[in-house]
Amino acid sequence: MKAAVFVGTGEPLAIEDITPNAPGPTDVVVQLGASGVCHSDLSIKNGYVPMPPGYVLGHEGAGTVVEVGSEVNRVKVGDKIVASFVPACGVCIPCLGDQSHLCDAEFEVMTALRGTRPDGNPYLTMTGLGTFAEAMTVSQSSVVKVETDLPFDQLALIGCGVTTGVGAALSTARVQPGASVAIIGCGGVGISVLQGARIAGAGRIIIIDQGEEKRKDAEAQGATDYVDSLAGDPVAQVMALTGGRGVDYSFEVIGLPETTLQAYNMIRKGGTAVMVGMTRAEAQLTISTFDLFYNEKTLKGCKYGSAQVRRDFGKFISLVENGRLDIGSMVSRHIKLEEVNEAFTAMQNREVVRSVITTF
Ligand SMILES: [Zn+2]
Ligand SMILES: [Zn+2]
Structure with missing residues (x-):
């Protein structure tokens, strides 16, 4: 074989x-x-x-x-x-x-x-x-x-990709209708997070990637804003787009400590940052414990979109069959x-x- x-x-x-x-x-x-x-x-x-x-x-x-x-x-x-x-x-x-x-x-x-x-x-x-x-x-x-x-x-x-990404938005973060969302990384899983956020009814979906080549794909799937991370600090760009408050939810879909820190730094007080990307086993991340405590932030890991596969695969298939995914x-x-x-x-x-x- x-x-x-x-x-x-x-x-x-x-x-x-x-x-x-x-x-x-x-x-x-x-x-x-x-x-x-x-x-x-x-x-x-x-x-x-x-x-x-x-x-x-x-x-x-x-x-x-x-x-x-x-x-x-x-x-x-x-x-x-x-x-x-x-x-x-x-x-x-x-x-x-x-x-x-x-x-x-x-x-x-x-x-x-x-x-x-x-x-x-x-x-x-x-x-x-x-x-x-x-x-x-x-x-x-x-x-x-x-x-x-x-x-x-x-x-x-x-x-893999669809369940990880859509599940990150729907099951891990439980994105709420009208919420603001930022997604770092616009590959297959990033696009799936974007679709999950759209299905959840997010009000604002900001995609962050290097260069301009992913802009069209992101906008076609319902992104409201696109940030080119090569054009300046992505955290500052997201802050500027959200009146200095930060987003309700952010997703890191690359697997690097640096971009996870960016995801964490671009959420609002009380916001949730989700790490979706697969990371190296030995990688470490340093965050401000005061920021974590004082601004009551949440940093969550996300494995396989927190999926209950026997429940969620059928749910995702139904979303596809009905034109929502x-x-x-x-x-x-x-x-x-x-x-x-x-x-x-x-x-x-x-x-x-x-x-x-x-x-x-
Ligand atoms: Zn995979
Ligand atoms: Zn088991």
């Missing part, structure tokens, strides 16, 4: 013919219909998130169940699924507490050996998925059955599995919102 494998920091992914193990009792085999190429895949390839070689990358996918283990009870052969890059086991304390995005089964799922590479070594899969492949064997906790006619290229994006325009290119390295280059050159693999 063909798959794109991480073989070393900075090296192109290798297209290898891997041999999957037979599924265990609670595993399912999914034939991929589509897989998005996300910035987190690039972060692993480039060593930003250190990983040993031998991983099938890809964590944003949708497909069809083609085989199930003997104890699988959540899906059956023929079901259409969206993969969840954090499993939702349904029985751990976070899952029972409406926080399946913090599911305790995550480590076990992520570290499962799934088969052998051509050189005889075992392979692992990114987040327990590995969507850069013709098929993947995953825990049933990692798949969510969906009933919709939406195409796989759009469903795949619900698996636009995923179609985020699918910039359809590519073949073999073109995944070119997709990374296109991402680095900021040519695409998402390249989506639809031919495996």
Whole structure:
């Protein structure tokens, strides 16, 4: 079976013919219909998130169940699924507490050996998925059955970028109607935060990115203001746009301490800053504790849009079906599995919102 494998920091992914193990009792085999190429895949390839070689990358996918283990009870052969890059086991304390995005089964799922590479070594899969492949064997906790006619290229994006971004606005921050929102970073997830803020009824949505090239995309999705961070201090620009008060909510969608500090500094008294971007493990942030206390600010982390995937995937699909959430325009290119390295280059050159693999 063909798959794109991480073989070393900075090296192109290798297209290898891997041999999957037979599924265990609670595993399912999914034939991929589509897989998005996300910035987190690039972060692993480039060593930003250190990983040993031998991983099938890809964590944003949708497909069809083609085989199930003997104890699988959540899906059956023929079901259409969206993969969840954090499993939702349904029985751990976070899952029972409406926080399946913090599911305790995550480590076990992520570290499962799934088969052998051509050189005889075992392979692992990114987040327990590995969507850069013709098929993947995953825990049933990692798949969510969906009933919709939406195409796989759009469903795949619900698996990561859309859920992370829309969920950050709707579930993590709970943006209120009429609120002012600033979003730093206008890639696929940033655009999704923007759409989440729009769906929540935000009154003002300020997008911040470097240069002018993202302005059109941002305005097309309902941004009311666009700030070019190269044209001057973005915090000062946001303050100027809000009469010196700052915004009700800000979102950092890059993953850097510097931009997280900017997000924190551009919220009003009593405001909430949300860090959505994936950050380096060793990165640190220093903030004014007096500002935190005296201005009663909130700085929140956001993992996977605080998503309850079995509840939220269906909700997002309904928003798309009813024309309230636009995923179609985020699918910039359809590519073949073999073109995944070119997709990374296109991402680095900021040519695409998402390249989506639809031919495996
Ligand atoms: Zn992702
Ligand atoms: Zn769980």
